[in-house]
Amino acid sequence: MPTHFCVSRQTAEDFMRLFVNRLAYCIQREKTPSDGSAPYIKQKRPLDLGAVRMHLNGDATISLYAINPNTQRCKWVAIDADFDGAVDALFQLRHELKQDGIEAAPEQSRRGGHLWIFAEEPLLASLCRIYIYNAALRLGVPVKGGGLKEGIEVFPRQDQIADGAYGNAIRAPLGVHRKSNRRYWFYDADVTPEAQLAYLQGLKKLTATQLETLTQGMKLPEAYRPPEPVPFVPRTPILGQREFRILDYVQTTGKQDSRNWKAQCPSCGEAGRDRSRNNLGIKISDPRFYVCRAGCTKEEIRAALGQPIRKAAMA
Structure with missing residues (x-):
């Protein structure tokens, strides 16, 4: 059984500052279907500190949307990899990002791993995607789509979304995955919500000026353009x-x-x-x-x- 926590309001606020870019969210159901899956259900009420505390404590599991449709910007980029050699590919990508002055946080997952990049201020989703796609392909890291069935997936998965749309949600870190009944932690910090968030807060954040410089003259690779x-x-x-x-x-x-x-x-x-x-x-x-x-x-x-x-x- 995963450890149960009782986090403070301050810890929930720290989580929201890092991860929440819009108040739409989903809650993962307990394992009920015959195939053992645990689907996510979109919530009608906006996300609040109570729901975040439940997530961090282990009482519920939420997923979050990257893009705010009012600005077409995101607070973070999450790179999801669940193919053979996924973890090695993520650490290779992390090293490449560091050469560009970007600190990325690797997170465990049920079938591979995630790599998170945090912004100093919300960044244009389209520029984030241009940068990550080009960096991955430069390294030879496969990117799902463009003819490939396996490879990394980049959240946000769209350059922009329409007003009233949602895009694709990703499981929020530090909670309990209802299918495996496990928590998946970031590699480089102690395994408590407070220690994990302190580590993430201490990472250098990507700035708009830095991203614009890194993507100057770049476009999304042709195979991945809508x-x-x-x-x-x-x-x-x-x-x-x-x-x-x-x-x-x-x-x-x-x-x-x-x-x-x-x-x-x-x-x-x-x-x-x-x-x-x-x-x-x-x-x-x-x-x-x-x-x-x-x-x-x-x-x-x-x-x-x-x-x-x-x-x-x-x-």
Whole structure:
């Protein structure tokens, strides 16, 4: 069993200053599914000191979002690695960053490790990603994506997010992972929340001027750039027929990621599922393309709308 702590309000405040860039967060569920997984559930209430103390004590486990959509900036960069040789790759990357004057903190994880970089003030997410991607590829450290299935993942995982969007969350350090029932500590400090936070506070922080200098003339490597948006050009309908438009039949939630609007899947809704109203993803650049993340087929979605697909004109 992991050690249980009883941290002070001051310790929780120290954690928030380092890690919290926006008050949206998730809580990891206890192991309940048959596969032993412990998914994260987005919380409606904003993160507060009480939730942070529960995380540090070991009573709950939270995950945090990197980017604040109001500024497109982040307080930290976290590099996640869980492939063969991941820990060696992270320490190699840490050494490279140090040559650029950046102090990074290695953290243990369930399947590999994380490497954290902290900012003196929130930094543009796009510049952080440009720097890390170029540094990793310069060293030959694999970066997931761009044709590679294994490699490091960089949080923030987007250059920017839309207003009301979240991006990708990462498990906050120093808590108990509910799947393994273990804490994963930073390597270079004693294993108490107070000692760990004191170590992290003592690290030299990356400044905006330093990052701008390091990334001057750099771009995100081409293989990892998001695709350029393609303008939606509706097809010419068959005489007497109107082209089916999914957006005529569903109400988007106002939430979206970098590529898709979110809406309730009509088929899921008909079956009493998708209460969060976000199972249906509709491609922003071309709304003819939509998919249910719960696995409903296009035929099932159209049937639930009372607009079955005609065999001669699949859409």
